[in-house]
Amino acid sequence: MPRIRLFGNAVLSFMTKFSSGYWDLFDPTNGYTAIHRDVAKHLPLDKISRRYFFETDILFRLNTLRAVVVDIPMHAKYGDEVSNLKVSKVVGEFFVKHVRNFGKRIFYNYYLRDMSLASIELPVGLTLLLSGSVFGISHWISSIYTGIPNSAGTVMLSALPIILGIQLILAFLGQDIASVPRRPFHLAKTKVKSKAGAV
The missing domain is CATH 1.10.287 (Helix Hairpins)
Structure with a gap:
């Protein structure tokens, strides 16, 4: 993986920790995801973001359910594929959505459902x-x-x-x-x- 992508993943992972509340996860947006069906049926699928913010938004929704999320070790293989992700185009969108999810999570977990x-x-x-x-x-x-x-x-x-x-x-x-x-x-x-x- 290119060094710039490694740095980007590190920054994105840190932002995801803040917005989702899962502080023990790293690189949650690599697309390798599995969810128990009894948990998935409680997710508001119509409200989850699409495209590149999909995995991050799922984590936020899972935290509102107080679901357990764990890292699964895997060996990522990168060939000659070219990523369609343009950092300059999504950085603003990602920042706004992370701030929004962080605010919602804090309100739900620390003021609405519990104090x-x-x-x-x-x-x-x-x-x-x-x-x-x-x-x-x-x-x-x-x-x-x-x-x-x-x-x-x-x-x-x-x-x-x-x-x-x-x-x-x-x-x-x-x-x-x-x-x-x-x-x-x-x-x-x-x-x-x-x-x-x-x-």
């Missing part, structure tokens, strides 16, 4: 980081124009929210990485049906 400490860490962390950055940049620009350096207190009023904000965001990411689905969705559904039948 945890991570539900507080993310908005508070982003607020502190943004407010500290805006405060610091505005006073830095002001000191450039006036020639008067900012006091230590002013610097700390900017630095402290930024530090706390970064810590809270990192704590949220740690929680998000740890919450990768581990219990097979179709087995859980089968157990629920069995218990319902027994009653």
Whole structure:
């Protein structure tokens, strides 16, 4: 595989981790995919993206079901085929769709279906980081124009929210990485049906 494709796959894989929530996967868009039929029938197939974003969007939909996804080792063979993927044409589309899926996943998993400490860490962390950055940049620009350096207190009023904000965001990411689905969705559904039948 050409080095530029290896780099592109690495970047794409990292973006997919953010948007899908499956942090332990790598190169999920190579097209080698298998889904259990009991899981596939719960997927909204009419809403899944087509073309090159297909596999990535499936992962996002699987995460909303809390389905388990694993990497399957395979030996990829590349011959003289020429890829039709034009990076310059899809990079913008991919970025927008990744951001959209990330926002949906966070809303579904941390606010609509469940709430945890991570539900507080993310908005508070982003607020502190943004407010500290805006405060610091505005006073830095002001000191450039006036020639008067900012006091230590002013610097700390900017630095402290930024530090706390970064810590809270990192704590949220740690929680998000740890919450990768581990219990097979179709087995859980089968157990629920069995218990319902027994009653």
